[in-house]
Amino acid sequence: DQQVKQNSPSLSVQEGRISILNCDYTNSMFDYFLWYKKYPAEGPTFLISISSIKDKNEDGRFTVFLNKSAKHLSLHIVPSQPGDSAVYFCAAISGGSNYKLTFGKGTLLTVNP
Amino acid sequence: EAGVAQSPRYKIIEKRQSVAFWCNPISGHATLYWYQQILGQGPKLLIQFQNNGVVDDSQLPKDRFSAERLKGVDSTLKIQPAKLEDSAVYLCASSLEGGNQETQYFGPGTRLLVL
Numbered sequence: 001d002q003q004v005k006q007n008s009p010s011l012s013v014q015e016g017r018i019s020i021l022n023c024d025y026t027n028s029m030f031d032y033f034l035w036y037k038k039y040p041a042e043g044p045t046f047l048i049s050i051s052s053i054k055d056k057n058e059d060g061r062f063t064v065f066l067n068k069s070a071k072h073l074s075l076h077i078v079p080s081q082p083g084d085s086a087v088y089f090c091a092a093i094s095g096g097s098n099y100k101l102t103f104g105k106g107t108l109l110t111v112n113p
Numbered sequence: 114e115a116g117v118a119q120s121p122r123y124k125i126i127e128k129r130q131s132v133a134f135w136c137n138p139i140s141g142h143a144t145l146y147w148y149q150q151i152l153g154q155g156p157k158l159l160i161q162f163q164n165n166g167v168v169d170d171s172q173l174p175k176d177r178f179s180a181e182r183l184k185g186v187d188s189t190l191k192i193q194p195a196k197l198e199d200s201a202v203y204l205c206a207s208s209l210e211g212g213n214q215e216t217q218y219f220g221p222g223t224r225l226l227v228l
Contacts, residue, residue, distance in 0.1 A: 004155070032214055034216075036219075041221065042221055042222075043117070043204055043206070043219030043220050043221050043222050044156070044204070044219045045219065046216045046217070046218070049214070049216075051214065089155050089156070091155070093214075099211060099212060099215070100158050100161065100169060101146075101156075101158065101217060103155030103156050103157070104155050105153065105154055105155050106155055
């Protein structure tokens with residue numbers, strides 16, 4: 001049972017445009033959400049997070065939006081750069097689960113020069 | 114600050130053989146995690162340690178997988194005997210205390226291929 005879903009396996013955008021990566025979740029107990037970025041042959045690296053008490057968090061070119069009623073979050077990258085090309089994982093934490101991370105399957109973002 | 118170290122980076126074994134992976138977390142991090150990432154999937158938590166105690170091993174296949182963190186620092190994950198479906202990347206991560214809203218830092222992973 002996939003509690004965190006990333007329904008787009010891949011996304012291709014042009015350099016300078018906006019990249020929007022989507023994530024849906026089913027577990028109402030999730031109260032903290034994170035995005036990780038992964039390059040080939042490397043481990044995932046933390047990118048940005050959002051608490052369930054907020055609906056937006058911004059860090060430079062990266063913004064995460066949370067819609068609790070729809071159980072949906074999205075990561076916006078503006079402007080996209082070729083170095084952003086990587087797999088992006090959405091992850092969620094439930095406070096009642098020893099703060100265990102539950103990951104989605106990931107979305108491969110390709111930013112074309 | 115040194116990151117999470119893992120070795121080996123790659124391992125190829127035949128089914129029914131044994132294999133062990135090693136992880137050294139970031140200095141001072143009390144919480145250590147082992148994840149399994151099968152191709153096309155997100156990482157799945159196998160086991161979580163707080164210092165040298167197990168916090169969560171609910172998704173660890175205990176008939177063949179074992180892990181230890183004897184001195185509360187580095188850790189080993191063992192598979193004995195390996196099956197074809199164990200082919201995956203095994204990721205180790207650490208965090209300061211394992212609390213909510215705390216970043217987990219990942220190592221580069223060990224890529225295991227079982228033939």
